[in-house]
Amino acid sequence: MIEKYNSLKKFDNSFINSNVKLIAGVDEAGRGPIAGPVVAAAVIFDKKKFNPQINDSKKLSEKKREELFEWIIQNCISYSIGIVSHIEIDEINILQASLKAMKIAVDNLKIKPHLILIDGNKSFSNDNEIDIKTIVKGDSKSFAIASASIIAKVTRDRIMKEASLMHPEYLWEKNKGYPTLQHIEAVKTFGITPLHRKTFLKNIFE
Template structure:
């Protein structure tokens, strides 16, 4: 039995005590210096699975894009939540990520019986929740959510790159790479940067 199949079995193991619909939730973009944090929530029927689904970080960009389309077509329901850089600066990245995840789950067209959340923190909701550390490597639904969130955020950053091509966001997606730091020092901070993530650079300017 393959590791990928175990991802689906992990989700289905929660289908007891009347539970039928399991939702997976994950986010992308906690670490970048610019742009939003994006979360996704996904619900599948029990018999739907794809052995290529995995943690988005372990997949190529091309594979993520292909699986994004498969997830959208085969999910019973999905939702996406976005919290932009201004609010990240205002409420901090942890609260912003939780808000994005809560927003994504609220956009589902069906109410799940259980929400599995990647990580060790839960957002407030009337639906039963369970935080799963390393959930994007264990759960089919969470891994699917990680793909939706990652692809959505990457596309946002590619679009932003048209307006600020000097920062290489089409490649680094706003993450703190050497080239990104050098661009900030050379061209300054853009309106799309998270100011709280760049305090030392801003102060030194």
């Protein structure tokens, strides 16, 4: 298992050369939920900084993600978050909203990277002339992307837990806005909230 995690750091460091010293990993959380925002994160590490527990956020427990969240923000060179609301998701669609959140996260970095690694196969328009590489399943290949996936996931989960205090019927503290059976039943019973993505609910009501 350690070898697997070592490969994440080796993957990132393979891009380092005389022109590339700082690499930002970028990932998002919240494409699938029917409520709440989409959240992206960008993270930059020194090439020597490493934690063998870092992995794709989906493969970690909630408790472990919370622990690693703190380690990442204390040990990275820079990190930033981008949030696009459920309202804008309905207006521009979830793919464009996800890319916009990623761009916001990168633009808000206090230190500019020389290379951006994005999870997936889609990229946002780049105004900063920084090289971008899209990495399919990047959150299981890249240390920086995996770290960004943790930051994005924990941040979004906290937003949904906070929102659940106002709307306890929907169990967002558990489902984080994803369309679980209990969440869908709550929508049918209590109706939609101001935080629901209306374009995502058409299939439920149809």
